[in-house]
Every structure is written in C-alpha cells, then in structure tokens.
Amino acid sequence: MRFDATGKVTLDHIYTQADPRAYFSALRGLEYHIPQLAKPYFATLIEDYRAARQVDVPQVLDIGSSYGINAALLRCDVTMDDLYDRYCDIDSHSRAAVVARDRELVRSRTGSRARFVGLDISQPALAYARETGFLDDAVHADLERDDPTAEQLAQLANTDLVISTGSLGYVGANTLSKVVAASGSPWMAHFVLRMFPFDSIEESLAGLGYETVRLDQVFRQRRFISHEEQSRVLDTLSGVGVDPSGLETDGWLYAQLHVSGPRDSTPPRFFDAFHQANSR
Numbered sequence: 001m002r003f004d005a006t007g008k009v010t011l012d013h014i015y016t017q018a019d020p021r022a023y024f025s026a027l028r029g030l031e032y033h034i035p036q037l038a039k040p041y042f043a044t045l046i047e048d049y050r051a052a053r054q055v056d057v058p059q060v061l062d063i064g065s066s067y068g069i070n071a072a073l074l075r076c077d078v079t080m081d082d083l084y085d086r087y088c089d090i091d092s093h094s095r096a097a098v099v100a101r102d103r104e105l106v107r108s109r110t111g112s113r114a115r116f117v118g119l120d121i122s123q124p125a126l127a128y129a130r131e132t133g134f135l136d137d138a139v140h141a142d143l144e145r146d147d148p149t150a151e152q153l154a155q156l157a158n159t160d161l162v163i164s165t166g167s168l169g170y171v172g173a174n175t176l177s178k179v180v181a182a183s184g185s186p187w188m189a190h191f192v193l194r195m196f197p198f199d200s201i202e203e204s205l206a207g208l209g210y211e212t213v214r215l216d217q218v219f220r221q222r223r224f225i226s227h228e229e230q231s232r233v234l235d236t237l238s239g240v241g242v243d244p245s246g247l248e249t250d251g252w253l254y255a256q257l258h259v260s261g262p263r264d265s266t267p268p269r270f271f272d273a274f275h276q277a278n279s280r
C-alpha cells in the first residue's frame with residue numbers, strides 16, 4: 001500500500017481504468033459516499049441558480065469528475081448504493097455492455113436539468129463519461145499546471161456553476177482561477193476534506209470578487225483503509241491545526257462544504273442561512 005504526502009492511501013490506479021468497475025469495487029469497502037451526501041446541496045444550488053439568474057439549463061462544471069459520478073447522481077436521480085450495485089460483480093461483462101447499460105440509464109431517468117461538463121486529468125474516465133452520456137462535454141486538462149487551450153477556453157466559457165467532491169486538495173486555486181477567468185462568475189460548491197485547508201483558495205477567490213461560506217456541518221467521506229492511513233492523516237490534521245477528536249479519531253475521513261459566489265450576487269439560500277446563523 002502506498003501513501004501520498006498528505007498521508008492518504010494512493011488510489012490512482014482506479015481513476016484511470018476504461019470503465020468504473022474497479023473504482024466502485026475498491027471504494028465500496030471503504031463506504032465512500034461523499035457524492036451521495038453532496039447531491040442534495042448541488043441540486044439545491046442548481047435550482048437556486050436557475051431561479052436567480054433565469055437560466056433554464058445551467059452548465060455545471062464538475063472538477064475531478066472522474067467517470068461522471070456527480071453528474072450521474074444528479075442527472076439520473078440514482079444513489080451511490082445504486083451505482084455500487086450496478087458496477088460490482090459484473091466482471092464477465094464487456095466494456096461495451098457496461099457502456100450500453102449506462103446509456104440506457106441516461107435515457108430512462110431524469111433528475112436535475114443541467115448541462116454537465118467534467119474536468120479531469122484522466123482521459124479514460126472522461127471518455128467513459130462522455131460515451132455513456134453522464135457528461136455532455138469533457139475537458140481533459142491539468143489546469144494546476146497548464147493554461148487552458150483555445151478549445152478548452154471555449155468549453156469552459158458558459159460555466160454557470162462549479163462543483164466538486166473528493167478533488168480539492170489535489171486541485172486548487174490555480175484551476176479555479178482559470179475557470180473563473182474563462183467563464184465569468186460561476187457559483188461554486190466544493191466538498192473538501194478537513195485535512196486540506198481552504199484558506200488559500202478562499203483568498204484567491206476573494207481576489208476575484210468572491211465571498212465564501214463554510215457550513216459548520218461535517219460530512220463522512222469514507223472510512224480509513226487502515227490504521228496506518230488513519231495515523232498518517234491524524235498527523236496531517238494536527239499539522240494544520242484541526243482537532244480530530246470524535247471525528248477522524250473514530251475511523252472516518254470528514255469533509256466540509258464550501259460555497260462561493262460573486263459578492264454582488266451570492267447564492268441566496270446557503271448564504272442567507274449562514275448569515276442568519278452567525279447573526280444569532
């Protein structure tokens with residue numbers, strides 16, 4: 001088992017397979033379900049955006065979209081448990097058969113009305129998400145490192161909302177500022193592990209005219225894979241001044257939701273709730 005510099009186990013191999021079976025098989029045992037917990041918040045934000053900006057079909061950019069998991073949950077109104085059941089124990093199927101089943105799912109179910117665009121460094125995961133129709137478009141880029149090409153700028157140009165689960169920490173201010181520069185002033189909602197300080201991203205967004213609120217609530221992302229991973233992550237948390245008592249000490253990685261919007265037109269429901277809670 002390999003661990004990265006933050007103490008988390010390295011799962012890179014499951015992000016770059018031709019279809020999501022290895023991804024869901026590996027993560028089922030860890031009870032990874034942050035996309036499920038995030039789903040109602042993303043759905044609310046999309047609805048609020050549609051009402052506030054009167055955009056019928058907003059464009060949602062999922063950063064670190066992988067196989068289009070957030071898009072599948074929102075677009076097809078399925079759950080993470082549905083997806084675990086769907087992809088585990090079908091080893092004998094060809095990739096074409098797995099794609100065909102998912103295309104049928106996309107045709108037969110409707111959830112949030114939005115245009116979903118994924119951004120990821122994994123070409124195989126993006127290709128799968130495009131072929132199935134989970135994603136309407138895909139940007140294969142590492143914007144932490146590179147500037148977007150002219151084609152990528154055009155793909156990002158109409159972004160209304162930016163969402164992410166499990167990606168910020170590895171993806172950060174570089175990517176978000178390039179997305180804002182390409183698109184204007186999208187609303188954002190990011191579920192970020194407590195071990196990854198959000199301050200530098202918040203500062204960078206503030207420089208672009210954004211306000212960020214962090215919900216007090218914490219969300220279970222997944223179980224630790226081993227005591228060794230837990231111990232390494234507890235060290236990282238201590239290094240960034242986060243108290244893990246009663247949370248990470250009990251065996252789970254926890255995330256928090258950060259919602260950001262342009263100061264002159266902030267996401268109403270989240271910000272109202274936040275400001276009311278803080279004025280009491």
Ligand SMILES: C[S@@+](CC[C@H](N)C(=O)[O-])C[C@H]1O[C@@H](n2cnc3c(N)ncnc32)[C@H](O)[C@@H]1O
Pocket residue numbers: 015034035063064065066067069070119120121122125141142143144164165166167170171175
């Ligand atoms: C832990 S997975 C999360 C996938 C999905 N959002 C979910 O919650 O199931 C992290 C994803 O971020 C992608 N990623 C890592 N570095 C990236 C970068 N610099 N730009 C875009 N995506 C990146 C990985 O390829 C991977 O698909």
